Amino acid sequence: MRNRKRLVAGLTSIVAVSLMLAGCGGNGNSNGGVDGPTTSASAEPTATASADPVKLTMWGAVPAENGPQEVVDNWNKENSDIQVEYVRFVNDEAGNLKLDTALMSGQPVDMYVNYDYSLYEKRIKAGNALDISSFTDYDVNEKMGEGAAFWKVDDKYYGVPTQKGLSFVWLNKDMLDAKGLPVPTEWGLDEFRDYAAKLKDDKVWGLAQSDYYFNVPINGSMLKQSLQLTNPDGTSAFDNPLTVKALQVYSDMMFTDKSLMPHTEQITSKPALDQMFVKGESAMLFSTNQIFRTTNNVAEFPRSFKVAAAPAPKVNMDQADYINAGGLGDVVAINPRTKHPEAAWKFIKWYADGGMLPMAAGGRVPSSKDFPVDEAVALMFKGVEDTYDLDSIKRVMFGSLPLGLSRLDRKTGSEQQAIYDNVFSRKLTPEEGAKELARVHNGNLQTTSK
Structure with a gap:
C-alpha cells in the first residue's frame, strides 16, 4: 500500500512539471493578443493571436444608414486586420456632452468627427485630440486647400477636415x-x-x-x-x-x-x-x-x-x-488615448481621399483634391441626374x-x-x-x- 501511494505521488509530480513546461513554452506573449509583450526571435505566434484584428470605434453625428455604415462596411471588407465600428451621437448639446464624457472617462472612442470649431478647440485644450503633426505621410494643406488652415490650433492640426460645408x-x-x-x-x-x-x-x-x-x-x-x-x-x-x-x-x-x-x-x-x-x-x-x-x-x-x-x-x-x-468641416480627430493611433490614421487617410464616397449620396461634399469628383456627383444625383443643372x-x-x-x-x-x-x-x-x-x-x- 505504501509503495502504491509513492507511485501515485510520483506520477502527480511528473504531470505537474509537464504542465509547467507546457505553460512556459511556445508563444512568449502572455496575453495572446496583438498588444502583448514582444515574442523572442525563435518563438512563433499562435494562429489565434495573428488572426485577431485591431478594433477601432469611430463616433459621428450622421445617421448610420445615411452613409457611415456603408463606409465602415467597405473598409472592413478590404482590411481584415483593422475593423471599424461606427457609433452615432446626435450633434446637439446633449449629444456632444455624451461624446465629451466618453472621451474623458476612457470609453472606447478611437476616432470622432467634429462639427463645431469651439467644441473642437475645447477638446484639444482638454487633451482629447491627438496632434497629427507626427504623421508626415499626408499633407493636409496640399490635400484640402487653404480653407483647411482655419482648423489649426496653435499652428497645429489635431484632425483632418473632410468636407466642404459652404452655404x-x-x-x-x-x-x-x-x-x-x-x-x-x-x-x-x-x-x-x-x-x-x-x-x-x-x-x-x-x-x-x-x-x-x-x-x-x-x-x-x-x-x-x-x-x-x-x-x-x-x-x-x-x-x-x-x-x-x-x-x-x-x-x-x-x-x-x-x-x-x-x-x-x-x-x-x-x-x-x-x-x-x-x-x-x-x-x-x-x-x-x-x-x-x-x-x-x-x-x-x-x-x-x-x-x-x-x-x-x-x-x-x-x-x-x-x-x-462655412468653409471646410467634418474634422476627423484621433483620441490620444487610443491604443492604435497608426491604425486610426490609416483609416482617416483612406476615408478622406475616397472612402467617404457613400456620404456623398447625402450631400456631403468631399474636400480632398484627390477625391473622385465624378463618382461623388454620380452618387449625389443617382437616378435624378436629369433634374439638375449639373454644370x-x-x-x-x-x-x-x-x-x-x-x-x-x-x-x-x-x-x-x-x-x-x-x-x-x-x-x-x-x-x-x-x-x-x-x-x-x-x-x-x-x-x-x-
Whole structure:
C-alpha cells in the first residue's frame, strides 16, 4: 500500500512539471493578443493571436444608414486586420456632452468627427485630440486647400477636415429661363435682390431663406480681417457699412419688394422652406447641401423643373476679398488615448481621399483634391441626374471658391440672433442693428479675454 501511494505521488509530480513546461513554452506573449509583450526571435505566434484584428470605434453625428455604415462596411471588407465600428451621437448639446464624457472617462472612442470649431478647440485644450503633426505621410494643406488652415490650433492640426460645408443658393432654373435670367456665377446683394424681385409673382416668393443665413454675406465680408470677425485693434467689426447694407437689402426685400417672406410671418407660420422650393412656391432658396434630402426625393416631392446652384451673394459685387463663410468641416480627430493611433490614421487617410464616397449620396461634399469628383456627383444625383443643372452644381460645390470659417463664439451668435429678429421686425433700423451686433460682440470679447 505504501509503495502504491509513492507511485501515485510520483506520477502527480511528473504531470505537474509537464504542465509547467507546457505553460512556459511556445508563444512568449502572455496575453495572446496583438498588444502583448514582444515574442523572442525563435518563438512563433499562435494562429489565434495573428488572426485577431485591431478594433477601432469611430463616433459621428450622421445617421448610420445615411452613409457611415456603408463606409465602415467597405473598409472592413478590404482590411481584415483593422475593423471599424461606427457609433452615432446626435450633434446637439446633449449629444456632444455624451461624446465629451466618453472621451474623458476612457470609453472606447478611437476616432470622432467634429462639427463645431469651439467644441473642437475645447477638446484639444482638454487633451482629447491627438496632434497629427507626427504623421508626415499626408499633407493636409496640399490635400484640402487653404480653407483647411482655419482648423489649426496653435499652428497645429489635431484632425483632418473632410468636407466642404459652404452655404449657397438653389435656383429653379425653369423660372430663370422663363425670365431670361442666367444662372449667376458671381453676384452681390443688389443683384440677388433684383433676381428675387423679377422671379416673384402672386403665387411664388422670389426667395425663401431662414434666419440662419442672414449673417452669411455679413460674416463673409469680415472674415478677411479676422476669424473672430474683429478689427485689427481687436474690437468687433460688425459696426460697418457692409453690415448696414446687408440688413437694409434684406429689409427692402421683405417690406418694399415683398419678394421674401417677412421674418415675423416666417417665425409664426414656420414653413418648410425646402418643401416650398421643390413645390415651386419659391424661385430661390438660400441653404446648404442638406437640401439634397428633399430635392432628390422626387417620389415624395415630385417636380418638373431643373435645380441649379449659385454661390452665396457678396454684399457688394466688386468685393475682391470676400470669403465664403462655412468653409471646410467634418474634422476627423484621433483620441490620444487610443491604443492604435497608426491604425486610426490609416483609416482617416483612406476615408478622406475616397472612402467617404457613400456620404456623398447625402450631400456631403468631399474636400480632398484627390477625391473622385465624378463618382461623388454620380452618387449625389443617382437616378435624378436629369433634374439638375449639373454644370452649375459642380462649379459651386466642387469649384475653387475662397472658403473661410467663422470662429464667432456660440454665445455671441445666439445673442446676435435676437438683434436680427429686431431688425427684421422693424424694431431697429439697419444702422441701429449694426451697432447692436457690435456691442454684443465687444461685450463677449472682453469677457473671453479676461
